[in-house]
Amino acid sequence: MEAATPLPLASVRTRAGRLYVESLVVEDECAVRLASEREQAGADAVKLVLDAIEIGARVLDREQAGAQADFVKAEFERAARDLDAQFVERARRVAERLDEKLEEAFGPEAGHVTRALERHFSDASADAVQHKVRDVVRDVSAQMQHELRAQLLAEGEENPLAKFHRVQLAVAKQTADAHSQQLRAVVDKLEATRLEVERLRAEGEKLEEVAAERERGSAKGRTFEEEVADAIEQIAAAQGDDAAAVGDVKEASGKTGDVVVGIDGCAGPPRGRIVFEAKNSRLSRPEALRELDRARSERNADFAVLVVAGAGKVPARMRPLREYNGDKLIVTYDPDDGPPLELQVAYALARARVLMRHGGGEGIDAEAVRASAERAIQALGEVQRIKQQLTASKTAVDKAAEIVETMAAGVKTSLAEIQALVAAPPDSEKTAPAR
Known part of the structure; x- marks a missing residue:
């Protein structure tokens, strides 16, 4: 694009959003040629001039914006380099300061936190947290055991197991009653079974006697x-x-x-x-x-x-x-x-x-x-x-003889006991050798 030709402006002003140019003379060959062609064609050359101004204005605006962007970019790059250098320097100083503070706080020998941790968590320290926690837990546990024992031994509603205990007693009583009834039923059934067995045994003996009598009768x-x-x-x-x-x-x-x-x-x-x-x-x-x-x-x-x-x-x-x-x-x-x-x-x-x-x-x-x-x-x-x-x-004589025999056996047993007692040495004789 060719360079714009300076315009000898008699008067240029802007008003109400419009540009007013008075006594304007353009010597640009391209502009003159285009205007001549437009006139020869019978067209309006004013519109051509307006378009040329508008297009030129836009081109100038775009070039100016590009120049400003390059400037801004160059300034940004320079500012970034300065900022980076400042940040690095500041970060170095902060790191050095942080190292000093960390060494001061967490140093293995003189650190405040290390000494505090050793004082509060070391086994050799009397103020150690675990010792205090152990003492507190021991006291709380003893108190809880005492309170729990008191609650469990209480007879009133403060006992948490009172209701459960009553339920267990009721269930145990119900179970005992059921077992008692079952045992009673079993005893009755066993008694009935025993009577039935005795009856069947008696019937069996009768049948055996009848069969034996029948056999004796057949044989006899x-x-x-x-x-x-x-x-x-x-x-x-x-x-x-x-x-x-x-x-x-x-x-x-x-x-x-x-x-x-x-x-x-x-x-x-x-x-x-x-x-x-x-x-x-x-x-x-x-x-x-x-x-x-x-x-x-x-x-x-x-x-x-x-x-x-x-x-x-x-x-x-x-x-x-x-x-x-x-x-x-x-x-x-x-x-x-x-x-x-x-x-x-x-x-x-x-x-x-x-x-x-x-x-x-x-x-x-x-x-x-x-x-x-x-x-x-x-x-x-x-x-x-x-x-x-x-x-x-x-x-009767046979029964009397049996009674006499029983009495004789009892007398013989008594005599044997007497003989055993007489034959046995007294306790003093048994213990004398021991002394």
Whole structure:
């Protein structure tokens, strides 16, 4: 860009934001040429002049601003160099001063802070913080323990564990009551179980006794029949009668009837027949009557006698040595009781009944026979009573013997204790060697 040509201004002034130029003459070739071209073109040259002024003003302003910026930059750089040098010098002085102060405050030997720390935190110092803290903590701990002990031992609401203690007591009481109830229930259950076990044991013993009795009865069945047959044979032989054991011999329609007696059978044809049925088990009254009727029918006998093993085997609602229907009789016989008196009486009654039936009563005093039978039955009752008394006496004698044996054993024990006491040396003799 070419340099601006100086303008010979007659008068230049600014007013109200406008620039007023009077008597302006421009000699710049470029400006003249442009104005000439504009005039030749028929355009307004004033606008060209205005544009030239405005554009020139802006260019001048921009160049002036750039010159000022360079100046400012140069000044800033110079000021920065001066400031940097001053800062370095001041920082050096500050560092030296800071080192002196730090050495004065934190020096290992003469530093104020070091001496203060040694005084307040050294173990050798009596004013050390840890010692004071320890003393304070000890005092506070002792006081807290005392207060806590007082609170825990208090009975009122100031005790923090009072509510918990009451709850624990209530829970313990409730637990104890529950345990007591459970134990009581267990004891009751154990007692019921014990009673049930005892009942079952008693039932088991009864069942075992019944089974043993049943086994003894099964094993003793033939033996009892044989013993009955032997006893009847002896009674019959003494009176000239014929007795035969027919338990295994089938006659008529069956084998009912164990012994058949032919009256006066040893001297000739029998004058009548008596059948004996031996039973080691208890029958009911209807069964016993049917059994005797069947035996009398199958053995073609005139009289039937049921022989049972003991009073406990007599059929229900029937009595021994009593006739039933004029041709049946019940009698008990136990081979271990000695002479068969009941069996002899039953034999005599049955024999007399058969003889009276077959002989038409000739030569037989029925009243005398009945009276004799009653006397015999009464005598048998006396015999049974005396046997029971003898049994009771024997039991009492056995118990007395057991008591005597127990007393004798006690006396022997006392004698042994006396002998031991006599044989033992006195305490003085025991301690004499020690002295």
